[in-house]
Amino acid sequence: MRELVLVGGGHSHVEVLRRFALDPLRDTRVTLVSPTRYTPYSGMLPGLVAGHYGYRDAHIDLEALARFAKAAFVVDSVVALDASAKMLRLETGREIGYDVASIDIGSTPVSAGIAGAEHAIPVKPVEDFLARLDRLEALALERRFVSVAVVGGGAAGVEVLLALQYRLAGRGRNVAFSVVADTPTILPGHRPGVRRIFERVLSERGVVVHTGSGAKRIDRSGIETADGTRIAADAVVLATGAAPAAWPRDAGLHVDGRGFVRVGETLQTVPHGDIFAAGDVASMDGHPRPKSGVYAVRQGPPLAANLRAAIDGRPLARFVPQKEALALISTGNRYAVASRGWLVLEGAWVWKWKDRIDRGFMARYRPKD
16 A cells, blocks of 8 residues: 655645545555645635635635545644655654655745744734734724734735725724835736736725835834834734745755745656645746746646656656736725736626636535535
């Protein structure tokens, strides 16, 4: 009996499990290790924050999906890997051996270089963020005024800010919002047309935008930026770029300049052919792509095929990710912006389109009893 261990319940691994459920591996025991039973779908997180979705709408039940795939499910976190012994060590001290392993553990917001980052509310892990968000909402209900600053001017930061603003405004409270970005503009990885739309939306909703100087220090009263600007805030949300876990690097897996696990076109790690990686934790040699759930989802099918091939001892197939992906960015209310290449669209109909796509995606991972 061969052992395949899936580390993390990310967007790539849920597709791997679905495919193994439909076409089981022979003579192989599959184990999924995840710190939580429910894994969030990133595409619906802003809608969950805004209140358009309930918790179950935006989360995949990993235990049910693993059961559907006849896989063992372990609620724990991997903290170390011994590639020579082919062994994973868990936070509880348990050890799990593998013949083939795959890593899909996502990422966390970048906090390195920000003094006092512990005073902020990071958007990941999502479970912790949602719990602290409930407390922030209670604070807003208790007081006549509260101010919130979001650190991070990318799509994640802007979406979370607008969703949070919509949620708190719906409670009838006067809440001031600001966004802090170290880039010259918000949404630096998007087309000018997309940036113009969100600059308009933020202006219309009274959001103060600070660009060109990132957060240097965070304390209980707000943020100090690198250029010395002081931004008052009762709460600071950290939605900066992605940062990787340290244990894959410590295990001897090769990483890129930012610490993400290097993989080739087969999604095998460097230099260990029996360890794969996908999603935000991975960086594909020769094919750099943004840390986005869209790319993680697209890696699911080739990852499943190559894990099956590795278990069976067959040649692996090469996978080259698409150069551009459809971006669907919501504005807090039931309104969204779509872009791909030169095409930029906006409207309530775009949000409905996005909602259908997201609900369709989630339906794939809800096994019917």
